[in-house]
Amino acid sequence: MSIFSIFTLLGGLAFFIYGMNQMSHSLERIAGNKMEQFIKKMTKNRLSGLIMGCIITVAIQSSSAVTVMLVGLVNSGLMNIGNTVAVIMGSNIGTTITAWLMSLVGISSDNVVIKMLKPESFSPLLAFIGIGLIMLSKQPKKKDIGNSFIGFAILMYGMLMMSSSVAPLAESPSFSGLLVSFKNPILGVLTGLVVTAIIQSSAASVGMLQAISMTGSLSYGAAIPIIMGQNIGTCATAILSSIGVSKNAKKVAVIHLSFNLIGTLFFMALYFGLHIIFDFGFVDKPINPMGIALCHSIFNIATTVLLLPFSDQLIMIASKTIKTEPERKIAFLDDRLFERPSVAIAECEKLSYEMADLSKTSVDEIVNKLFGYSVELDEHIAELEKMVDKYEDRLGSYLMRFSGKELSVGDSRTVSKILHIIGDFERISDHALNLTESAREISEKRVVMSDSAMKELDKLGKAVEEIVQKTIGAYISSDVTIAMEIEPLEQVIDLYTEVIRQNHVGRLQKGECTIERGFVLADILNNYERISDHCSNIAIAVIEADSDVYDPHEYISKLREKDNLQFEKMYNIFRQKYMI
Numbered sequence: 001m002s003i004f005s006i007f008t009l010l011g012g013l014a015f016f017i018y019g020m021n022q023m024s025h026s027l028e029r030i031a032g033n034k035m036e037q038f039i040k041k042m043t044k045n046r047l048s049g050l051i052m053g054c055i056i057t058v059a060i061q062s063s064s065a066v067t068v069m070l071v072g073l074v075n076s077g078l079m080n081i082g083n084t085v086a087v088i089m090g091s092n093i094g095t096t097i098t099a100w101l102m103s104l105v106g107i108s109s110d111n112v113v114i115k116m117l118k119p120e121s122f123s124p125l126l127a128f129i130g131i132g133l134i135m136l137s138k139q140p141k142k143k144d145i146g147n148s149f150i151g152f153a154i155l156m157y158g159m160l161m162m163s164s165s166v167a168p169l170a171e172s173p174s175f176s177g178l179l180v181s182f183k184n185p186i187l188g189v190l191t192g193l194v195v196t197a198i199i200q201s202s203a204a205s206v207g208m209l210q211a212i213s214m215t216g217s218l219s220y221g222a223a224i225p226i227i228m229g230q231n232i233g234t235c236a237t238a239i240l241s242s243i244g245v246s247k248n249a250k251k252v253a254v255i256h257l258s259f260n261l262i263g264t265l266f267f268m269a270l271y272f273g274l275h276i277i278f279d280f281g282f283v284d285k286p287i288n289p290m291g292i293a294l295c296h297s298i299f300n301i302a303t304t305v306l307l308l309p310f311s312d313q314l315i316m317i318a319s320k321t322i323k324t325e326p327e328r329k330i331a332f333l334d335d336r337l338f339e340r341p342s343v344a345i346a347e348c349e350k351l352s353y354e355m356a357d358l359s360k361t362s363v364d365e366i367v368n369k370l371f372g373y374s375v376e377l378d379e380h381i382a383e384l385e386k387m388v389d390k391y392e393d394r395l396g397s398y399l400m401r402f403s404g405k406e407l408s409v410g411d412s413r414t415v416s417k418i419l420h421i422i423g424d425f426e427r428i429s430d431h432a433l434n435l436t437e438s439a440r441e442i443s444e445k446r447v448v449m450s451d452s453a454m455k456e457l458d459k460l461g462k463a464v465e466e467i468v469q470k471t472i473g474a475y476i477s478s479d480v481t482i483a484m485e486i487e488p489l490e491q492v493i494d495l496y497t498e499v500i501r502q503n504h505v506g507r508l509q510k511g512e513c514t515i516e517r518g519f520v521l522a523d524i525l526n527n528y529e530r531i532s533d534h535c536s537n538i539a540i541a542v543i544e545a546d547s548d549v550y551d552p553h554e555y556i557s558k559l560r561e562k563d564n565l566q567f568e569k570m571y572n573i574f575r576q577k578y579m580i
Helices: 002-031 036-041 048-058 063-075 081-094 098-106 111-116 119-136 140-171 173-181 185-199 202-213 220-233 236-239 248-278 289-321 335-338 339-370 375-400 409-444 452-477 486-510 515-545 553-556 565-578
Strands: none
Touching: 002 140, 002 202, 036 111, 048 081, 048 289, 063 081, 063 236, 063 248, 063 339, 063 452, 081 098, 081 185, 081 236, 081 289, 098 202, 111 202, 119 140, 185 220, 185 248, 202 220, 202 289, 202 515, 220 236, 220 248, 220 289, 236 248, 248 289, 289 335, 335 339, 335 452, 339 375, 339 409, 375 409, 409 515, 452 486, 452 565, 486 515
């Protein structure tokens, strides 16, 4: 093999891997936040996990990426170890689709229709369409489709380069002798394992094998052990990604390795045992790219059928290999998920829901115990506030890393929305903590409010509880209709707060109240008012994120106009409900 052929082979491999990555990332952006829906469906049962694992791998064209994603999700505490087994098996089946696409290179016929199926016939057209979409379209999704077309064309060009570089080897006796030696099952498995582990791509490894098969010198007997070894070698990516993660996350890599290792040992023994008995005639026949794709699919599907009923045993093997560690109270995203933006952003959104719920809990507890202070309540709300601070710090830092990164339109809006609202949730929690100081002061100084002041605070407290509840509901469900109710209620709270202040002045002048009570009342009113202000900010962010169906700027500008009938209607409903 000449130096030029070696360079061509390496160049073809480089084009292949680059094209695969380009296509994978583009397809992932197209899928966008739908990946989150797939992840939720994974947890239902083994069959749904198997199907979802297969679909996601076909969608992003990388079983290694799916496994690394699972390691990150488990390390973050966002996914249970038991739910990953079927997904891993499904991803092994999904990755065989790539081999079938690459087998098109080996098609040979004079028929015009069949000729059009050859990559050298349609790949240039795909590349041309892809460039057109990138240059002419203004929609990010269409640009991603264009990038995926170009990635596929580059991948296929790399495959053709590898095929052309090894073509002269068909006449080489030494090369033929080398391929014959791969009939030794141990050597064949080790070769497939080592090559795949080095390049960290089973698709690229299978592609190289398909390129070699086009010389006509590779037999079924030599190819089958290599294919089995490739499935073990692809575990290298997951093993490397598990370095430095939690022990539960390490179990994902162990399950992936165990699945492929057990499958290889079982079917190697079965294959060679039956060959000894029945003397398979196809063993010495040359294999082609389609034959490799077929063997690859049969092995992965058969291994899944064999081991799916023993999922619990695979988990047991992982548990005995890696001792379990205690669960963390708060789980945050693993850096490995950063390479899968749509998944990471969806999980950030879920964590922001947890943060929102913590803020709501703080407000509910203090509003209902404002005149029933206890040290336990103080400590609990302080602990909630610390947790909310931690969420804000981690989510903010994580999401800021996506700035400048190519994201789908949906993902970009989600990032913007979360970054806008986490500060408001944190401030709501701060004001809840401030209210505990007022509750402590009421308790320690034995402050007694007048009956009228108590009624007013009770009504205002219920209004604050409702605006927080509606705000959290609107945010979690992305419900613009509910979000549009927040500003009218916030205006009523502002008005009622001012009324209570004026009423206090009147009571003070009549001698029905004291200045000391007034200081406590002022602190309570200020915090209630600030909480409602932050709820208004969150509602506007929800409306802005849904700008496809509504113009938030138009909403804000017309919000307080006298002819805004919707606003006036909601404003009057809340005013009648809460104003005394």
